[in-house]
Amino acid sequence: DVKVTQSSRYLVKRTGEKVFLECVQDMDHENMFWYRQDPGLGLRLIYFSYDVKMKEKGDIPEGYSVSREKKERFSLILESASTNQTSMYLCASSLNLSYEQYFGPGTRLTVT
Amino acid sequence: QKEVEQDPGPLSVPEGAIVSLNCTYSNSAFQYFMWYRQYSRKGPELLMYTYSSGNKEDGRFTAQVDKSSKYISLFIRDSQPSDSATYLCAMRETGNQFYFGTGTSLTVIP
Numbered sequence: 001d002v003k004v005t006q007s008s009r010y011l012v013k014r015t016g017e018k019v020f021l022e023c024v025q026d027m028d029h030e031n032m033f034w035y036r037q038d039p040g041l042g043l044r045l046i047y048f049s050y051d052v053k054m055k056e057k058g059d060i061p062e063g064y065s066v067s068r069e070k071k072e073r074f075s076l077i078l079e080s081a082s083t084n085q086t087s088m089y090l091c092a093s094s095l096n097l098s099y100e101q102y103f104g105p106g107t108r109l110t111v112t
Numbered sequence: 113q114k115e116v117e118q119d120p121g122p123l124s125v126p127e128g129a130i131v132s133l134n135c136t137y138s139n140s141a142f143q144y145f146m147w148y149r150q151y152s153r154k155g156p157e158l159l160m161y162t163y164s165s166g167n168k169e170d171g172r173f174t175a176q177v178d179k180s181s182k183y184i185s186l187f188i189r190d191s192q193p194s195d196s197a198t199y200l201c202a203m204r205e206t207g208n209q210f211y212f213g214t215g216t217s218l219t220v221i222p
Contacts, residue, residue, distance in 0.1 A: 004155075040120070042214035043156075043200070058209070090155055100146055101202075101210060103155035 003027070004104035006091055012110045019078040021107050023091030031094045032074035033101060034058075034066060036087040043090065049074055050096075081111045115139055118201055118213030127222050131188040135201035135213045138182065142211075145177050146202040147186045149195075150215065156200055160186065191220045 007022035023032065033048040035058075045058030047066040055066050063085060067075045074093075078085055088108050092101040118135045125131055133147075144163055148156035160175040162168045168175045174187040184203070188195055201213040 040214060042118075043212040045209055048209070100144075100158050100161045102158065103148075105155045106153070108153070 004091055004093055004102055006089075006104040006107050008107050009105060010108050010110075012112065013078075013081050014112055015082060017078075017081050017111075019081050019109065019111075021076040021078075021089055021091075021109070023074045023076070023093075023104055024072055025074075025093040025102075026072065027093065027095075027102075028071065029093040029102075030071075030096045031101075032068065033092040033094075034064075034074065034076045035090045035092065036060070036085075037090055037106070038087050046076065081109075083111050085109065086111045115211040116201060116203060116213045119216055120214055122217040122219060124219045124221060125191055127191060127193060127220055129191050129220070131191050131195070131218060131220075133186040133188075133199050133201075133216050133218070135184050135203075136182055137184075137203060137211075139203075139205070139211075140179070140182065141205045142203040143206055144204050145175070145184050146210075147173075147175055148200040148202060150198045150200060152197075159199075193220050193222050195220050 004025045034046040035043045049055045049068040065077045090106045091104040094101045116137045147160040150156040165177045165179045172189045176185040196219045198215040198217050200215045202210050204210045
């Protein structure tokens with residue numbers, strides 16, 4: 001079974017803090033994704049990576065950056081957290097772009 | 113216009129009912145169609161994955177794709193309280209990013 005884990009289930013941060021969200025997958029998948037999920041807006045793609053050290057912007061990359069130093073690990077960074085970044089953050093991975101995505105349990109981030 | 117439209121519900125049915133969940137889309141190039149189930153405060157889990165038009169059955173679940181109408185459905189037979197969750201449809205073109213519906217909230221009442 002594919003396993004995607006995220007470093008925290010719940011996180012509370014203050015405005016202006018730098019926030020790191022980590023995601024690890026154990027199936028040697030090429031592609032990894034970061035989404036945020038908000039009521040009424042569904043899943044929105046922030047960034048994805050198709051290989052180590054490679055990244056592509058998704059639909060809403062502003063205010064975020066990512067890092068993929070190892071194949072199994074994909075980090076999402078909020079350089080200076082703001083209250084409008086309060087959301088559920090979901091990491092996903094797929095074997096390649098032609099295959100289905102598998103999701104982690106999510107991190108519910110609250111920025112106060 | 114959104115790429116994928118999904119009625120958010122909520123949908124409430126008695127145990128044992130047949131449930132029909134639907135999505136419409138605008139991009140005729142979508143080839144791959146998926147349904148995910150998401151329990152409260154959890155990540156989405158893949159339920160069904162289909163390519164192009166037709167039906168696919170897996171236990172109590174049937175996924176149906178009608179590309180001519182740009183319409184996909186998920187049917188749940190003999191619904192159970194454990195089916196209570198939010199159901200997300202997703203679709204994409206070959207090799208490109210996924211587009212997700214906003215999800216339909218389903219409650220199955222014992």
